[in-house]
Amino acid sequence: MRSRMGMLAVVGLGLCLTSCTQVAKGLRAANLGEDANRLAAAAEKVESCDKLKVEPAIQEEYALGSALAIHWAQQSGGLMLSGASEEKLNAYVNTVGRNLAMQSPRPELSWTFGVLKDAENFNALSAPGGYVFVTRRLLQGVDNEAQLAGVLAHEVAHIVLKHALHQYVSVKVSTCKGAAVTGAVVSTVASKVVGASRADGRLDLDSDTGLMGKMVEGTVDAFGKGNRRDEELAADALAVELLLSAGYDPGEYSLLLGKTTGGGGLLANHPSAKDRREQISRLVEARRNNADPLARVDVASLQRPALPAAFAVVGPVKKSTGVAKDAK
Known part of the structure; x- marks a missing residue:
């Protein structure tokens, strides 16, 4: 390799x-x-x-997303699904998440939300096809349902805006060009990618585990470089719209961002928590003062529901361990 x-x-x-x-x-x-x-x-x-450089077919998106979801779960110690208490927590997170997803431009996806066992990293992750995960450590840091909804809405927005799919397409193109420049197709995987460039540009990941593994590996590597600043801000902007549509107070999501240190991600190109919070404030204020009464928001009516009893299973709140990861 x-x-x-x-x-x-x-x-x-x-x-x-x-x-x-x-x-x-x-x-x-x-x-x-x-x-x-x-x-x-x-x-x-x-x-x-x-x-x-074409939009992946929905089957291709689901195949990539499911493989990435398995990868995230394996890297984070698995899902919290042991026993009735954890199952109730998982059901609650799915209820909140799916409600937000139904407000999005892609309600038809098979949305799946889950809690990862990771108790060390304050983290949220998402994958194409509608997979969204939060870590146990992150849940220990939220004060109410509106803050949880903010995190889920941000991840839903990344999927809706297809940020991970754009990275995946770049991986396909670079794999194809690498094979072309060497003058020889050095593997079956490269052969199939080059072949797709001569057809409709789409890959059948379900039919070839080797091809699937290579594309997942490349996409995970691209994820490690992080999303661009404009993509993070775009995800926050859409998250605000989803929160308002579902009746949540985006100000609570802003408060949660304020708990993180060093900004919204691991890399320098991510916007700072300050910049993200200022954008949220501007967007909410614009909706409060909208001239269209149908688009105007009554901020006083927005909700900050308490967390349910099932939330106790995540354990006591821990002190912040530093920068909040936000892998897509």
């Missing part, structure tokens, strides 16, 4: 070849030798890889 730096070098060369396609074709037309022919052929293959 190539090193990460090696892959970056290959992809960089691929991008160069893309811009040189016409030059290479000209060299071949001028019959300047076999090297020019090989360069032109590689450039054409690289150019073909851009056909992978």
Whole structure:
């Protein structure tokens, strides 16, 4: 398996070849030798890889999402589903989450919410196809249902806005270009990705575990680099709309963000908690003062429901361990 730096070098060369396609074709037309022919052929293959930049089919989204969901669960010690108390907690989180998802532009997804056993990391994660998880540690830090709803709404927004799918598409394109630049298809996986670039750009992940594993590995690696600042703010903006639609006070979500240190994620390109809270305040104020009475929000009527008895199973509140992770 190539090193990460090696892959970056290959992809960089691929991008160069893309811009040189016409030059290479000209060299071949001028019959300047076999090297020019090989360069032109590689450039054409690289150019073909851009056909992978299409919206994945819903079956492809579900396949990727389910595999990523299994990965997140395994990395976090599994799901809290042992015994009646944990099952009640899981049912509660699903009720809150699905209510928010039904307010979103993608209510038709098979939305699934769960609590991970991880008691160390203040974390929320999501995967394409409607999978949303929160850690036990995060639940120990929320004060009411509105704060929980804010976290879930933010993850729902990432799925609706297809941020992870955009990263997945980039993985497909880079895999294809890597194979094209080397001049040979070095694996069955690469062969299928290159083949998809010559068809409709979509992959049948369910039919090939090797292909599935490679695409999940690449997407998880892309997740580690984090979402862009504008994507995080966009997810917060949509989360505010979902919260208002469901009758929750977004101010409570803002208070929860204030409990985290160092901003909303692990990387420098994430917006700070201060920036996120200021945006939430502006959005709520705009809805409060909206000239359209149907769009205007009565902030005083927004709800901050208490947590149910089932919540006791998460255990006592712990002191913050630092930056809140927000993996997508």
